Amino acid sequence: MKVSWIFIGLVLVQCASVSNSKIGAVDPKEKPKPTSIVKPTNIVLVIGDGMGLAQVSAYMYNVEGKIAFERCKFIGLHKSHAANNLITDSAAGASAFSIGEKTNNAYVGVDVNGKSHETILEEASRKGLATGVVVSSTIVHATPAAFIAHNVSRDAYEEIALDIVDSGCDLLIGGGQKYFTRRSDSLDLIQKFKSKNYFVTDYFNSDYSSLVIPSSQKLLFFTADGDPLPYSQGRDYMIKASLDALQFLDKRNDKAFFLMVEGSQIDWGGHANDVNYVISEMTEFNLMLNKILDWAEKDGNTLVIITGDHETGGLSINPGSVRGKLTTQFTTTGHSGVMIPVYAFGPGAVNFTGIYENTELYLMMKKILFK
Numbered sequence: 001m002k003v004s005w006i007f008i009g010l011v012l013v014q015c016a017s018v019s020n021s022k023i024g025a026v027d028p029k030e031k032p033k034p035t036s037i038v039k040p041t042n043i044v045l046v047i048g049d050g051m052g053l054a055q056v057s058a059y060m061y062n063v064e065g066k067i068a069f070e071r072c073k074f075i076g077l078h079k080s081h082a083a084n085n086l087i088t089d090s091a092a093g094a095s096a097f098s099i100g101e102k103t104n105n106a107y108v109g110v111d112v113n114g115k116s117h118e119t120i121l122e123e124a125s126r127k128g129l130a131t132g133v134v135v136s137s138t139i140v141h142a143t144p145a146a147f148i149a150h151n152v153s154r155d156a157y158e159e160i161a162l163d164i165v166d167s168g169c170d171l172l173i174g175g176g177q178k179y180f181t182r183r184s185d186s187l188d189l190i191q192k193f194k195s196k197n198y199f200v201t202d203y204f205n206s207d208y209s210s211l212v213i214p215s216s217q218k219l220l221f222f223t224a225d226g227d228p229l230p231y232s233q234g235r236d237y238m239i240k241a242s243l244d245a246l247q248f249l250d251k252r253n254d255k256a257f258f259l260m261v262e263g264s265q266i267d268w269g270g271h272a273n274d275v276n277y278v279i280s281e282m283t284e285f286n287l288m289l290n291k292i293l294d295w296a297e298k299d300g301n302t303l304v305i306i307t308g309d310h311e312t313g314g315l316s317i318n319p320g321s322v323r324g325k326l327t328t329q330f331t332t333t334g335h336s337g338v339m340i341p342v343y344a345f346g347p348g349a350v351n352f353t354g355i356y357e358n359t360e361l362y363l364m365m366k367k368i369l370f371k
């Protein structure tokens with residue numbers, strides 16, 4: 001009996017010393033670590049509209065060497081379906097990324113009940129982070145609209161344009177000037193942007209390649225009156241625009257930034273069942289992606305996430321294909337329901353592995369951007 005009490009006493013002393021070492025006692029040999037994070041991580045979300053694994057593969061087998069995507073060591077898959085349809089459109093697909101809600105097809109920046117939700121870009125802007133959107137479609141198109149507007153109809157371009165005035169977005173580059181300047185309500189949205197300290201110009205006034213962005217203002221640059229040209233027909237602003245955006249947003253303040261870049265027309269090639277259109281758009285996307293990854297690598301504090309909102313065309317690469325000469329087939333002129341790869345590069349990239357809903361991207365980005 002006496003021995004047992006001594007044993008229990010010893011155990012208690014042992015426990016006390018273990019818990020002491022955990023909560024209080026400082027080992028003199030262990031110096032306190034300096035706080036390493038001085039600035040939250042910037043996020044660049046690069047969306048290939050309609051870009052599934054087949055689109056990336058078709059491009060990859062048409063070129064020699066490694067493609068930009070292979071620089072990403074952390075890869076996941078997202079489930080792209082909408083709230084009301086297994087096959088999502090770009091509106092619901094992008095809204096999952098921007099507001100973290102599965103919503104109905106055609107809805108941008110609103111939930112299934114049509115209720116507006118603050119988007120990740122709008123929240124970033126409200127919190128003083130720099131924000132930007134660079135697209136190869138119009139800036140009122142479904143994907144950008146999901147980040148800077150709220151509507152139950154992706155086709156309500158004039159209403160979407162009006163929302164963009166108040167989005168707070170620091171940099172907007174893309175087509176669709178007519179929805180801002182020749183409106184059925186006769187409103188002059190350009191004056192509204194100018195009164196909010198935007199430098200507003202367009203392809204007609206200056207070629208994008210010679211544009212110098214005034215650092216003291218926000219930027220709205222229209223690259224086309226309607227849809228920008230396909231890459232194969234001379235569209236050439238995306239690479240410079242995405243690099244300009246990175247530099248501009250990085251210098252804007254000492255907080256992090258959020259940039260959404262979209263290769264919009266990969267989707268249009270899929271709808272047209274035109275594999276050359278798809279591959280040509282992927283060529284530009286890959287060039288741009290390499291530049292973005294170079295910039296992020298040098299910066300060291302920028303997370304780049306590359307994904308599609310859905311796949312378009314049900315593209316397959318068939319037997320008989322050889323590198324440089326593919327035998328391809330489309331199964332639809334619409335979108336398909338396959339899971340979509342997510343490639344991540346930079347600080348926090350490890351979080352993007354696994355299989356998850358597309359809405360998870362919003363949650364993970366938010367955690368990193370607003371930590």
Ligand SMILES: [Zn+2]
Nearest residue numbers: 050090267312
């Ligand atoms: Zn589409």
